[in-house]
Amino acid sequence: MPRLLRLATLGPFLALLGASAFFAFESDRFLTGDNLSLVLQQVMVVGVIAIGQTLVILTAGVDLSCGTVMALGNIVMTKLAAEHGLPAPVAIAAGVGVTTLFGLVNGLLVSRVKLPPFIVTLGTLNIAFALTQIYSASQTIADLPPGLTALGGTFALGGSAMMYGVVMMLALYALAAFGLRETAAGRHVYAVGNDPEAARLSGIATHRVLLGVYVLAGVTYGIAALLFVARTGVGDPQAGQTENLDAITAVVLGGTSLFGGRGAVLGSLIGALIVGVFRNGLTLIGVSSIYQVLITGILVILAVTADQLSRRGTHA
Amino acid sequence: MPHAHPRAAAVVSLAIVALAIVALSGACSAQQQPIFGLITKTETNPFFVKMKEGAQEAAARNGVKLLTGAGKNDGDNASQVTAMENMVTAGAKVILVTVNDARAIVPAIRKARAKGVVVIALDSPADPVSATDALFATDNYLAGTLIGRYARAALGNKPARIATLDLFPGTPVGSQRHNGFLNGFGLADPGRASNQLGAPPEVVCSGDTYGNQARGQTVMENCLQKNPDINVVYTVNEPSAAGAHTALRAAGKDRDVIVVSVDGGCQGIRDVQAGAIAATAQQYPLKMAALGVDAGVAYLKTGTKPTGYTDTGVSLIAARPMAGVESKDVKTGLELCFGKK
Amino acid sequence: MTDPNERLVIRARGLVKHFGHVVALGGTDFDLRAGEILAVIGDNGAGKSTLIKALSGALIPDEGEILLDGAPVRFSSPIDARRQGIETVYQTLAVAPSMTVAENLFLGREPRRAGVLGSVFRMIDKPRMLRESAAHMASLKIDIGSMTQAVETLSGGQRQGVAVARGAAFARHVVIMDEPTAALGVKESAMVLDLIRRVRERGLPVVLISHDMPHVFEIADRIHVQRLGKRAAVLNPKKVSMSEAVAVMTGALPPGNLSDDVRA
Numbered sequence: 001m002p003r004l005l006r007l008a009t010l011g012p013f014l015a016l017l018g019a020s021a022f023f024a025f026e027s028d029r030f031l032t033g034d035n036l037s038l039v040l041q042q043v044m045v046v047g048v049i050a051i052g053q054t055l056v057i058l059t060a061g062v063d064l065s066c067g068t069v070m071a072l073g074n075i076v077m078t079k080l081a082a083e084h085g086l087p088a089p090v091a092i093a094a095g096v097g098v099t100t101l102f103g104l105v106n107g108l109l110v111s112r113v114k115l116p117p118f119i120v121t122l123g124t125l126n127i128a129f130a131l132t133q134i135y136s137a138s139q140t141i142a143d144l145p146p147g148l149t150a151l152g153g154t155f156a157l158g159g160s161a162m163m164y165g166v167v168m169m170l171a172l173y174a175l176a177a178f179g180l181r182e183t184a185a186g187r188h189v190y191a192v193g194n195d196p197e198a199a200r201l202s203g204i205a206t207h208r209v210l211l212g213v214y215v216l217a218g219v220t221y222g223i224a225a226l227l228f229v230a231r232t233g234v235g236d237p238q239a240g241q242t243e244n245l246d247a248i249t250a251v252v253l254g255g256t257s258l259f260g261g262r263g264a265v266l267g268s269l270i271g272a273l274i275v276g277v278f279r280n281g282l283t284l285i286g287v288s289s290i291y292q293v294l295i296t297g298i299l300v301i302l303a304v305t306a307d308q309l310s311r312r313g314t315h316a
Numbered sequence: 317m318p319h320a321h322p323r324a325a326a327v328v329s330l331a332i333v334a335l336a337i338v339a340l341s342g343a344c345s346a347q348q349q350p351i352f353g354l355i356t357k358t359e360t361n362p363f364f365v366k367m368k369e370g371a372q373e374a375a376a377r378n379g380v381k382l383l384t385g386a387g388k389n390d391g392d393n394a395s396q397v398t399a400m401e402n403m404v405t406a407g408a409k410v411i412l413v414t415v416n417d418a419r420a421i422v423p424a425i426r427k428a429r430a431k432g433v434v435v436i437a438l439d440s441p442a443d444p445v446s447a448t449d450a451l452f453a454t455d456n457y458l459a460g461t462l463i464g465r466y467a468r469a470a471l472g473n474k475p476a477r478i479a480t481l482d483l484f485p486g487t488p489v490g491s492q493r494h495n496g497f498l499n500g501f502g503l504a505d506p507g508r509a510s511n512q513l514g515a516p517p518e519v520v521c522s523g524d525t526y527g528n529q530a531r532g533q534t535v536m537e538n539c540l541q542k543n544p545d546i547n548v549v550y551t552v553n554e555p556s557a558a559g560a561h562t563a564l565r566a567a568g569k570d571r572d573v574i575v576v577s578v579d580g581g582c583q584g585i586r587d588v589q590a591g592a593i594a595a596t597a598q599q600y601p602l603k604m605a606a607l608g609v610d611a612g613v614a615y616l617k618t619g620t621k622p623t624g625y626t627d628t629g630v631s632l633i634a635a636r637p638m639a640g641v642e643s644k645d646v647k648t649g650l651e652l653c654f655g656k657k
Numbered sequence: 658m659t660d661p662n663e664r665l666v667i668r669a670r671g672l673v674k675h676f677g678h679v680v681a682l683g684g685t686d687f688d689l690r691a692g693e694i695l696a697v698i699g700d701n702g703a704g705k706s707t708l709i710k711a712l713s714g715a716l717i718p719d720e721g722e723i724l725l726d727g728a729p730v731r732f733s734s735p736i737d738a739r740r741q742g743i744e745t746v747y748q749t750l751a752v753a754p755s756m757t758v759a760e761n762l763f764l765g766r767e768p769r770r771a772g773v774l775g776s777v778f779r780m781i782d783k784p785r786m787l788r789e790s791a792a793h794m795a796s797l798k799i800d801i802g803s804m805t806q807a808v809e810t811l812s813g814g815q816r817q818g819v820a821v822a823r824g825a826a827f828a829r830h831v832v833i834m835d836e837p838t839a840a841l842g843v844k845e846s847a848m849v850l851d852l853i854r855r856v857r858e859r860g861l862p863v864v865l866i867s868h869d870m871p872h873v874f875e876i877a878d879r880i881h882v883q884r885l886g887k888r889a890a891v892l893n894p895k896k897v898s899m900s901e902a903v904a905v906m907t908g909a910l911p912p913g914n915l916s917d918d919v920r921a
Contacts, residue, residue, distance in 0.1 A: 027542070035541050042534050129389070138360035139656050140529060140555065140583060183779045184767040187756070191764060194753040201751040203736045203765035228530070233562050237360075238528040238555065241389070261755045283538035289524040290485050 009267040011306055012255050015299070016274050023281030030284055033160030040166045041231060043276035045070070046243055047169045048224040050250040050268040051176050052103075052217030057251050058180075059193040059213055060260025061110060061117035065102065065125040066221055066247050071240030072132045073099040073225030078141040078235025081148050088147025096222030102128060103218020104211075111210035125244070132237050141235035152230035165227045172223065176265045189213060194261025249275060249296060253303045262307075274299065349381045350616055352609060353403035353411040355396050357440075359386040362581055363601050364414065366654030367438065370602035371412065374609035382609075383408060390527070393417040397424040410434045410612030412605065418443035418488065434612060434621055438604045440489060441625075450611060450622040452604045454630050456489050456578070457508035459597035460496020460550075462632040462641075463576035466595040467548050468501045469638035470574050474547060476501070479521040479539045481532050481551040481560055482513060490552055493578050497550045520546060525556035532559025540567050551577045554584030554596065561592040580633060582653035588635050589646045595634035598644075601654055604628045664691045665724070666830055666862050667712065672721035674707050681707040682718065683886035689831065694853060694863045696873040696894075698906055699883030708883060709866055713745040713833050714738030725830060742829030748836045750820040754809035758801055759783075759790040761808050762823050793826045794818070797855050814845025818852060825856045832856055833864045838872050850876050870899050879921040882906050893921035 023030040049066050056063045077095030080086045086094070102124055109120040151168060154161035180186035191199040192209045200206050228239055253271030256263025279292050354371045356364035368384060375382040383406060385399025393416050401424065403411055411433055415421050418441060425435045425447050437448040445451060468476075480497070483490030491511045498505035498514045505514035515522070520543045523535030532551060539546060540563060549564075551557035557577035564570040570592070577584060580598025587593045611622035632642065633649035650657065669687035673680075682704045689695050699705035710716045712723070714732030723730055725741060732738040735745065752761045760767075763786050769775035770782040790804045799818035801811065808816055817837055824832045834853065838846040846869075853876060856863055867873050873880060873894070880892040882905050890905055890912040897919035904910035 029541050032541075038537055038541060042537065045530075126388075133358075133360040136360075137365075137656070138358070138362060140558070142558075142583070178778075182781055182783075184769070184781055185779070187760060187767060187781065188765075190756060191753045194755045195751075197749065198751040198753050199764070201735065201745075201747055203739060232530050232533055232559065234529060234558065236529050236555075239530060241528075242526070242531070261753065279534065280538050280541070283521065283523055283535065284542045286521070286542070288485075288522070289535075 009255050009264050009270060012253055012267055012270045012274065012303070015253075016270050016277065019274060019277050019281065023277065023284065027281070027284040030281055033158060035280065035284075037157075037160045037162055037166070039273070039276045039280050040169075041163050042280065043272040044163070044165050044169050044231060045224050045228045046246045046250055046275070047269055047272040048172055048220050048227055049243055049247040050254075050272050051172055051265060052220030052224075053247045053251050054176070054254075054256055054263065054265045054268045055180075055189060055213040056117070056217050057193075057248075057256055057258060058189050058260060058263060059210055060196075060258075061210070061213075062121065062248065062258070063106065063214070063217055064118065064121040064244060064248075065106065065128055066121075066217070067240035067242070067244030068125050068128040068132065069099050069102045069218065069240075070221040070225045070228065070243060071237065072102070072128045072135075073222045074228050074239050075132050075136045075141065075235050075237055077225060078144055078148065078229055079136065082141050082144050082235070088145050088150075091148065092226055095225055096219060099222035099225060100215060100218040103215040103221070106218070107211035107214030110214060111207035132240075136235065136237040138237050140237065142233075144229065144233065144235070148226075149230050149233055151227060152233065163231075165230045168223070168227065172220070173266060173269050180265055185209075185212070190261050192260075246272075246275060249300055252300055252307075255303065255307065257307050258304070271303075349379065350410075350613075351381045351383060351403075351406060351408045352612055353383045353385065353400070353406075353408040353413075354605065355384070355399045355403075355411065355413040356386045357390055357396075357414050357416050358388070358392075361390075362655030363439075363579070367414070367601035367605045370605035371609055374606040374613075378609065378613045380609065380613065387416045391416050393420040396421055400424045400428055404428050404431055404433055408433060409616060410436065410609075412436045412438050412608045412612070413448075414439040415442050422447045434615055436608045436611060436622060438608050439599075439601065443488070445625070450608075451625045452608045452611070452628050453625070454599040454604075455627045456492035457496035457499070458627075459578045459599065459630045460493040460498075461500035462496075462597050462630065463550070463578065463595055464497040464500025464502075465641050466500075466632060466634060466638055466643065467497075467550070467574050467576050469641050470594060470636075471548060476518045476548055477543060477546050478519045478548045478550065479523075479536065479543070479546045479560075480513070480519055481523060481525045481535050481549065481556045483552045484524045484526050486511060493552055494550065497576070501548075525552065525559070527553050527556060529555040529559040529562075532556030533563045534559075536560040536563035537566075540564070540569070547573055549573055549575045551575060553577060554579045554581055554587065554593065557584070557593050557596075558587060561587070580631075580649060580653055582650065582655035582657050585633060585646060585649040585653045588633055588649065591635065594636070595632055595643065596649075598631045598633050598649055598652060600628050600630075600652065664726075665689065666691050666726060667864075668724040668727075669712070670722055672708065672711055672718045672723070674704075674711065674716065674718050680886050682711070682721075684721070685883070685886065686888050687712070687881065688891070689862055689864060690879075691862055692857060692860060693878040694857050694865055694876055695879050695881055696865045696867060696877035697881045697883060698867065698870075698873060698902065700906055703883040703906070704886040705866060705883045709833060709835065709864070712738075712831075712864065713743060739827070743831045743833065744824035744828035745833045746820045746824040746835065746837060748839065750816055752808045752816060752820060755807055757805045757807060758794075758811075758819055759786045759804040761819055762786070762790045762793065762826065764823075766827070789826075790822075793822045796859075797822055797825060797852055799852065812845065813841050814848050817841065817845070817849050821849070821852050821856065825859060825861060828861050830861075831864060832861050833866075835866045836868065837865070838867065838869055846872065870903065874899055874902075882912075884908060890915060891921050892919055 073095040076098045077091045081091035109115045110117050151165040154163050188204045188209050192206050250271035251268045254267025282292050383403050387395045435448045437451045439453050441451050442448050494513045495505040503516045506512050521539035525532040549560050554577050574594045577593050577596045631644050634643040637643050667689040672682045672685040674682040711718045714735045714737050768782045768785050770780045774780045787804050877894050882889045
């Protein structure tokens with residue numbers, strides 16, 4: 001029966017361990033509690049976006065709008081709180097509501113109108129980006145009320161400071177992993193991604209599953225927006241542009257197949273950590289940041305190749 | 317029978333359209349307003365909003381019709397090329413452009429100039445600089461030098477441990493500001509013409525921020541892990557400086573570390589006022605646009621094309637003046653800044 | 658051999674289905690007796706697949722009635738037919754390759770755990786799924802080692818076994834099998850035919866669509882010949898020859914010319 005780290009995630013986990021070992025060897029500052037806590041904070045936002053992206057990719061779809069929708073969410077919640085004086089919980093709910101709405105639009109176009117996810121989310125990517133720039137007039141929004149940045153607070157854990165937002169990310173991963181593994185709805189996500197016709201013939205309402213994953217993804221982008229605000233302390237219209245591809249990278253590095261139906265959501269956490277560790281580690285040892293980009297690209301190719309090879313091996 | 321009607325309708329419509337074109341062009345030639353074009357990097361960045369303001373005001377002053385266009389985001393070359401082609405077709409005589417990609421846009425510029433259109437670069441030079449008729453821009457190297465001098469003076473006699481938060485590899489703006497900073501600080505640098513970032517031993521950590529706040533924060537956090545004793549931070553622009561400040565404050569170091577930046581946007585000047593940034597070099601997009609339009613108007617009047625590089629000026633804005641370094645105060649900075657005041 | 662007064666599990670009369678100008682079914686009758694394997698044969702365009710789709714709920718006939726165990730039924734969807742006890746084993750098998758045998762068996766009808774874990778947390782009862790899958794496989798003598806293997810690691814015959822086991826496990830009245838041996842080699846086909854016999858032994862009648870005459874003759878109790886949108890004849894495989902059956906199917910032999918003893 002499935003263990004915590006099944007084969008699909010074992011590879012990425014070993015890669016993470018390997019990278020960490022390398023950086024620990026090269027820099028004595030890498031393995032400190034403070035630094036590791038920092039890496040967790042740095043992957044927090046992409047990590048949560050990757051949860052939603054994993055759900056979508058498991059259905060053999062892709063959501064290219066994830067980062068820009070997150071950005072719109074962060075602008076909506078900060079503008080409403082800082083400039084219109086709405087109480088923090090209301091502003092946050094509005095921000096998450098907007099991102100969920102985008103998820104709903106994506107989901108309806110994919111499940112009902114049957115448009116390809118790549119195209120649909122390419123469109124919503126641009127719409128979200130433009131709306132973000134227009135609504136914020138490309139200005140960052142500062143002077144936020146403490147309610148919005150509360151998750152940026154920290155508590156002491158074994159001598160280092162651990163951010164509440166990181167705990168939220170880990171809790172969301174646990175929730176997602178449970179849902180995907182132990183509930184019928186979660187198994188149906190895999191079935192729809194693996195063989196949509198088989199799922200349909202088995203009585204699974206495939207369009208409802210598809211709609212569900214895009215809507216849930218939208219919710220995660222809203223939560224990621226809140227974590228972004230908590231971490232940076234501002235509403236930033238330039239947010240989310242690198243998170244778009246970073247989230248997909250995290251999912252792919254984590255062993256989830258782009259063809260759908262295979263993978264584990266915890267893999268995406270490992271994938272996000274791999275990118276975060278490289279970014280942090282390379283700076284610590286003084287290597288130019290363009291090499292992070294190079295290494296990430298190589299890792300993605302390796303991950304997709306490994307996925308393909310392992311699939312060929314399982315066919316009888 | 318079913319086919320005759322559509323064909324007849326088509327002929328009639330074409331005739332109407334042709335008549336309309338002739339009539340309109342006749343009407344247009346009656347009031348011949350010169351047409352200029354302004355193409356900015358993006359539509360909504362306050363820097364370019366200010367630039368557009370300046371251009372529109374100068375155009376109105378001179379009785380010039382201004383067409384505008386922009387890239388979708390920083391780095392979007394294709395949209396700028398399309399905008400330029402469309403403006404040339406529309407009859408623009410002078411086009412002002414802040415290039416997203418210094419090299420990629422050159423063929424489009426050459427095509428426009430071959431048709432007799434004067435192309436003036438604003439803020440960012442094309443590569444080669446001579447690809448455009450003229451350049452009106454901040455001297456980014458000078459901007460870096462001013463803040464470098466300030467940082468050196470503010471640091472005093474302490475040994476420097478510098479972190480540089482750069483833009484991304486291969487941009488003249490990023491390298492000029494970075495190398496200018498080193499120059500002003502009194503360190504060896506590759507010179508204003510180089511696209512390489514100087515790296516003397518006093519620079520203990522560097523990272524690419526892509527000009528945005530979140531990345532600036534990440535780079536600063538990682539640099540502080542590497543070298544907790546960093547005491548000077550050069551940042552390529554004010555959003556990345558804001559990110560650096562968040563990281564410094566989280567580490568409890570915001571009082572001890574000198575952060576300098578470039579831009580002079582209103583948010584940045586407010587950060588100087590609040591003490592998050594020690595000093596910033598302010599640039600003047602409005603002036604760039606106004607001077608560019610005036611040069612274009614002069615060309616139409618006299619027939620002499622504008623040439624060469626015109627420095628549109630940069631001022632050092634600091635909350636606390638340092639001896640031996642000329643600077644303007646925050647109040648002046650706020651009057652002249654771009655963005656929401 | 659079979660008593661004409663035996664209980665009819667399915668009785669359909671006068672089924673009509675048009676697709677635009679094309680008449681797919683022009684008044685087809687259909688009878689399925691309890692405990693039998695009824696093969697349905699017919700050339701392309703005879704209305705064979707349309708008939709089966711009408712019986713499995715995949716389409717709704719324009720006219721005609723279907724009686725299931727004597728009661729009239731209308732199927733609005735395949736899921737509806739399933740709910741009323743008719744399971745279909747599709748030609749494509751409808752299994753999710755990367756999921757396990759147990760998961761596929763229960764796909765779309767996963768059992769939930771008892772108590773709070775099931776109702777609030779909506780947890781699937783995995784131990785029960787494993788137990789019951791193993792039991793179903795054992796009762797049909799399907800040789801699959803582990804219920805937690807991914808279906809894609811199984812051979813073609815084993816995969817067919819999973820699909821058939823699923824149909825047999827959940828069917829209450831009928832199992833419809835669409836070309837079950839089409840993609841299989843000799844040994845695996847023999848395995849599947851055995852399996853179909855065991856389903857019948859469980860008391861479930863089987864409707865078998867097949868192009869493979871030798872297999873049809875080996876296993877069917879009666880043969881329904883579909884031709885030109887109607888039921889041309891119902892034959893007794895023990896009495897009629899294969900070539901005669903094919904001739905009726907293609908129209909070379911008018912059904913009226915058949916002797917009574919080959920009918921069933």
